[in-house]
Amino acid sequence: MKIGVLALQGAVSEHIKQIESAGQAAVAVKKASELSSIDALIIPGGESTAIKKLIDYYEFKAPIQQFSAEKKPIFGTCAGLVLLANELADGSEAHLRLMDISVKRNAFGRQKDSFETMLQVKGFTDNVPAVFIRAPIITEVTEHVEVLATYDNQIVAAKQDHLLVTSFHPELTEDNRWMKLFIEMVKQAHQMSTIH
Numbered sequence: 001m002k003i004g005v006l007a008l009q010g011a012v013s014e015h016i017k018q019i020e021s022a023g024q025a026a027v028a029v030k031k032a033s034e035l036s037s038i039d040a041l042i043i044p045g046g047e048s049t050a051i052k053k054l055i056d057y058y059e060f061k062a063p064i065q066q067f068s069a070e071k072k073p074i075f076g077t078c079a080g081l082v083l084l085a086n087e088l089a090d091g092s093e094a095h096l097r098l099m100d101i102s103v104k105r106n107a108f109g110r111q112k113d114s115f116e117t118m119l120q121v122k123g124f125t126d127n128v129p130a131v132f133i134r135a136p137i138i139t140e141v142t143e144h145v146e147v148l149a150t151y152d153n154q155i156v157a158a159k160q161d162h163l164l165v166t167s168f169h170p171e172l173t174e175d176n177r178w179m180k181l182f183i184e185m186v187k188q189a190h191q192m193s194t195i196h
């Protein structure tokens with residue numbers, strides 16, 4: 001099994017380290033043709049408008065949508081979450097439109113621009129550290145989406161089938177439970193694809 005990290009802009013090497021620390025093979029994905037050699041994709045945090053432009057420039061949009069249509073798992077962190085959303089609360093155009101969520105960018109305002117906290121997460125026994133950096137929040141979900149964590153009554157982590165998103169940056173902590181959760185999703189998808 002190999003997990004790719006979309007390597008156009010943002011926190012790429014941190015994700016690669018965390019995938020490897022969780023015992024899986026990782027690769028930086030720079031060309032759309034490389035999607036065919038990976039089992040799952042992480043879209044990292046960074047600047048969503050910059051990543052969006054680069055996705056268009058390097059013609060990644062349709063191939064990533066196809067990757068998702070094949071039920072291959074995708075994990076979007078922070079800017080990655082913004083890119084996966086069906087709708088953006090500020091009225092600007094959503095990009096990949098793969099997940100039934102509405103997202104508000106930079107939702108914590110200047111006073112809480114960046115902060116670290118401990119979150120209670122559905123399915124995790126102990127609270128997990130979360131680093132928020134100009135983080136988005138999920139303002140709406142449909143019934144297909146499972147909410148995994150909230151902060152201040154705002155949704156900050158969720159899952160829909162093969163898609164996982166967090167508003168914060170799990171790769172910037174030593175705690176790799178999010179990555180392990182994602183790897184479980186990848187293993188399940190892998191098994192399903194070999195059965196069919």
Ligand SMILES: NC(=O)CC[C@H](N)C(=O)O
Pocket residue numbers: 044045046047048049077078079080082105106133134135136
């Ligand atoms: N840390 C991040 O990924 C920040 C995301 C950024 N605020 C955006 O909307 O692109």
